Amino acid sequence: MALLEYVQRKISRFGLVPRLVKSMPKISFLLALASILWLVVLPIEGQFRNTYISENALMPSQAYSFFRESEWNFLRGYRDEIYKHREDPLEERNSMLQDWMREIGYKTAILNYTNPQTGENRPTLYAIYHAPKGDDTEAIVLVAPWHTREGRFNIGGTGLGVSLAKYFHRLSIWAKNIIVVFPEDGQDTLRNWVNAYHTSLDQTGGSILSAIVMEYPSGADGIDYIELEYAGVNGQLPNLDILNTAALITDHEGMRISIHKTPRGQLWATDYSSRLTTLLHAIFDYATAGLLSPSRSGGGGSGCEAFSGWNVQALTLRAVGDGDHDITTYGRVVEAVFRSVNNLLEKFHQSYFFYLLLGPTFFVSIGNYLPASVLAAASFVVGSASSLLGNHNVNNAHMQFSPSLIVPSTSISPMVALLCFFTVLSASVLAGIRLADVTNNFPYDDLHKELYAQLTYRVCIIPSIVLSLWPTLSSYFFRLPKSKEINDVARFLNAFSLFCFAFTLIALLVFHFSLSLLISLVSLPLVFVRYGPSCDKNTRLRSTIFLISSCPFVWLFVLGIFNKTDFELDRVRNLIQYFQMNLLRKEIQSVIDWAELVDIKQLLEGPVDLLYSLISGYSRFQNWTWLFIVISWIPAWLCTLIVSCIDVECGDFEVDEEKKRR
Template structure:
């Protein structure tokens, strides 16, 4: 106590608190910089990450010998040559394969019809000794995320199901899912499985999506995708199982399809980390849907395994053995995945950062918004206004109005865009209309005669930053990456002060506008202009339940609107100058 008291007295004596208050804008910037450095410098540095480990002892990966080899290769090839004949014929391929599956002992099949998203054939191998209440899913979409035909993937999946049917060891049912594509069709099947299908096989514990286009016999390495929608990640134990099984088969793992997957130096770790953050932030929006994302939100742990290359060292059966060994491992589970981590960032297949280490990065930035909000309330001559002053109430009312406006906009725009299919020119037109209107709003001050009182301007900013800070803080637990990326992109918003030149403020407003910023950022990442980005955002919500569109509209656009409003203030400039001069005196 006496120590605290001493510190307090020291601080009071040296005027630290007043100094801190006057330098709030600097502090706010400092916190953002710390937040950025934390993720980009501190976390990938040696000593800040850990080796992954199996938390659930029951998993025991690679403890059983995998037998999917030898003549199973002939069978995979046999299925493959038949599939090559029918894979282009969307009308008959499901019924033909359904007949093949019905010949396998213990398999029941059904086709889930959906005219909008595409049909899905699925077969359930009932675990002979199991209770029939739990299941594992083996999904192989006919067409992968790049639009290639998943010939080998489907063949391996069918051959595997046939192979599995001869084993009495299964304690969980195995469901084979062949959907038309790896995104909406699969997602629609998952949703139907939990709502309206008659043939079901119990609650799904884990799923593996196979992606192996072409008819090659050999594989160079494996790409492992794991980031789900809305910040959902599979349990780290499942990722560990997949990595350990793949490496046990002598193959290298590339996380999220990173090119430079062999290196383990600082740069490689940083690249893997940033790619993971990007995939999570853009899941369902800019990134192609690999398949495993479709299981997000249903408490199903899911990964996509993609085979790359056609030289070797491994062959098709290795790909099958990866699934076999992973399923054998998951099959051992008595409980659901509940140990280990649900929130993590991977730096390498066997290195991870847990939530406790990376969360501060986003927290620092959201604190910087809280500081900006504090700055807007204390660092001007209106700081002594009472809480119940009309300006506060006006600002709150405006916050409400902005919320309603952004909500209406988010719903209204989703009705307008994408409703003519994926017509590119139409969507580009709608996107430009949206962006144009944002440019107009950014120039509200010079284009209209709208003027608000300076007191209200400060209050608006205060509530805007506070609202944004709360949004970011609550979002960072759900989707760390989205929260982090948005907070960085929106940061120029806090730099808006009346002492700046009008042009500077205008630039800050424009680049922190959610729509313009999203458009620019995704275009930079993809290296092409993303005219379709808003259509994708809306569709991701409609088809996949990805909430990024609403975060951008309601969470980000609302405070931006308020800041833009607060900028419509001619007199603010002088007053702030005066108050600064007063303080210096």
Template sequence: MPSQVTSYFRESEWNIVRGYRSELKKLQHLPTEELNQIAEEWLTDSGLKTSYHHGDSSSLYAIMHASRGEDTEAMVLSIPWKTSDGHFNLGGASIGMALGKYFNRMSIWSKNIIIVFTEDSHKSLRQWVEAYHTSLDKTAGSIEAAIILEYNGESDHFDYIEMWYEGLNGQLPNLDFLNTAAQIAYHENIHVSLQNTPGEKVTLNTYKQRLKVFVKGIIGLCLSGIVKPINGAESFSGWSIQAVTLKARGIKGPNDITQMGRVVDSTFRSVNNLLEKFHQSFFFYLLMSPRYFVSIGTYLPSAVLIAVSYALSSLSCLLNTNVSISSFLNSISQVLIIFTSIEFACFLTANLLPFLIFRTVTDDDKNNLVTLIIVGFSTLNIVLSTPFLWKSKYLRISSKLSYSLISFSLFFISMVITMLLILNFSLALLIGLMSLPLTFIQPILKSIDIQPSKSIESFPLMNYLNTMKPHLKLFICLFVSNPIFIIIVTGSSYLGDNGVYNLMTNLITSWNDLQCWTWYIVMLGWFPAWLTISFACLLGKFDFITSSKKLQ
């Protein structure tokens, strides 16, 4: 049980940590390959078997085979040379080396322990995890749990621990594993922070603070894998591995560096006592604090109601425009041809843009290409959000077909949200909320007479303004529900400097780097529906429709 045994990683190990730290401080400017060679010598001297994985960067890993185990299960301690903040992981690497020596002296282990040194906790760690399950010759059994340790700086003390747990594509580690690490930290009198909560607010347990952590957790889970720096736990997603990142914050707090080692040691000892895999408790939850969470039965109905609202809006789009179900079914072949064509174009775009980015040679070329992509999508958003300015007299489709396209698109969004409910609740919820203005398109179109039967000069000013109100509403609904608008707002307000560029770049390259599917969900789920509705508004023949006049 967590915190029920005494960890002996104490003052006797402090000098060992300091020794490794003083040596690593001299070597911190060396490239990763040379750091790995030196670390390999130290790990070998501690009695561990080492090996390499050569991907885009070299990764070193050492295996300690359990004396009491069957060599079929393992736990991972991941030490990135660079922290997620871009600093040299001096304290983390020192603790990792000392823990390797400490673990090998104990005879209690029934699971193997793997210590991994990678260049960072992003692509290089992800490549090692994939190679471990596919191509590495030296392995140590299935990985049950992983801890990514970050402790930058050379201070002997720190203020609190920051915990990161979000996985890729909505995946979360078992709540028991997080509770174990948090309980052990509290037993060591260490406060635990979630979602970048600053030190002075870590101990707050107010409604406002819990709500803030809750909302930031939803956003963080939605952006997991597409916002750098990532914190390491994402790299273990997809392999049924419970992973958490523990990051030391501050340099003058009451907690010492050996306490960080005891948190890792005690957590591993708790996992070591498991007789079976993590399969009970919660895998679907939203944390409000390290001690409080919202279960799936409480939060899932909110996204279900949003999906239902799109389905009802789809039905309303037909019934309130006097398009009978039989007429809709008669035109379904045209609807499917148009929507499939748009979907295919989006599919080509979704695959072409990552290909072009990875083909760039220099950073300047990459910057120019991403900037061009942002400008292109923004221009398309502006053009298609103002259909009353670009109406063609020749290329037009009937109102019946236009409303049928809008209805089908709304139903398509409903299906996308429904499919994502369990897989990635946060992404489903945010797509549903961000696309919600599209449900107001049909009532707005019903009030617009876009046929140029009267000249603007014949309208009094107030009559002209009243006439333009529906057009303005239509523009706002289309403009703010476009994915590129959400990307720009999120990048500029939530991610700071160069946030829009970084978010767009990471979104496009996330599948190739981490197998994060957010880019394809946006491009094949959200964006085609928006495009179809925009084209329906642009090409449709809309008149004032009364209840007594049926669409032909």
């Protein structure tokens, strides 16, 4: 305490306070910069850790896996049969599988489900094996969707699913029940099954410890490597132990494992740049989990998102390519993960639930990466304080800061500011809920596509850009008298909205680090918006630019378009890491080629898809991203817009001085 006071006295003796106050915008920029630097530092050797199994009971790959040559014929037989019936309606495919599963010895049932989007019937077949040795209270789930997330027929996955089910039934080791699920897709249908399992299903097998979604849309006999996806919605991740188990087992079987779409060529790389690429990919994937999807399904993710929120450790294991590893190797990976989970005596509780992966065997735990997001959110706190201390008023620029400035002349102006903020907040929440309500009434099909396109462009993106221009436009015909009250209202509204934004970001970063970080980075320009007299065209123009660059809907547009391009971060990494003129030329050429071929109309559908998955996120996957944007980002943006439009004719001091003179 004494030391603090000493520092405090020194600061005030050297007159540092006014200078510190003046440099607050710089400080908040530096904080944001520091948060990026923090991230870039994480992949440096010594900053991250190697993964390890902390739950001893798991014992991955300790037992010999028998899913080998003896199972080939079963696998091939099931696969061929499924292949013959690939064009059949879902009901017939299900009944065929139901017969097989019954024959094997599973208890089967079908959950009916009508997709609210398309009105299609999508019954889900599931089969339960009540392990004779277990106490029938816990289960492990194997999911083999009929179609992969890209919409391709999951021939390898379903064939393997049935043959694994047959094989599992022969083993006598199970202490947990085994449930095999065959949903039509791994998105809405699977989610519906998961919800029903935990709420209304009659046939259940106890609480689900973990789930594995298998995807292999090829009839080939060999695979190249395995892609692992694990990010759930709302920043929920499976326990690191199960990820490690899967990674270790895959390695043990002699295959490489790819996380976050690492291409084949990088699977062996363990250098700084590959780790950084994976880190950036991870942050982006966590933040947009369940929102972006290659097929026109309006998001929905890779399958493991369907289990989010039910405390199920879910993984998606997708076999890729046509390589030298036998397809039973893929089966053995799933078998070994199942046997590891089977060994568990308690639910997953060791190890980490909050982590960032830099590679299949490298991770950073929450304590080490959280400061990045804290720094980014802190830049808004500083911005809010800076606004409260009068920095954002252009007229104050040449004046010294003094503490008397903070106190409002009347208690009415802060009240007006507060009221204004809450009005904006409630308007934004009501509009957001209304928008989300649209998805309940109108399915996202070809018939209503036009409606959603209009919603995206005419209701969201274009109006918000026009609104951003308002500070510049209004400067031509909008005047207000000089008054301390107007100054105070603008100052308090600005400070208060920024503070609330900062607060929501801080509250979010505990459980959804990546979303909080990304939003605070892209909306950072809000901190630099300043207000002043309407004749000051320069400030107004700058405000417009900052507002556009921090607008949620502009970012929706950018992200939507971005999702439709085939951008690969890895190519950028390659270009930077091995920079050569030839390489650059080649990359530029490929961009040009792409631009020539691209269909603009299809590109413009990207934002529509994204908006749909955002606003339908809560009702479909309990994804809170849209709700968060509605209660924090949009009100902060709107309040900053209002503030930048107010005509503030004088500095906060001048009015005081005038009053004294009078």
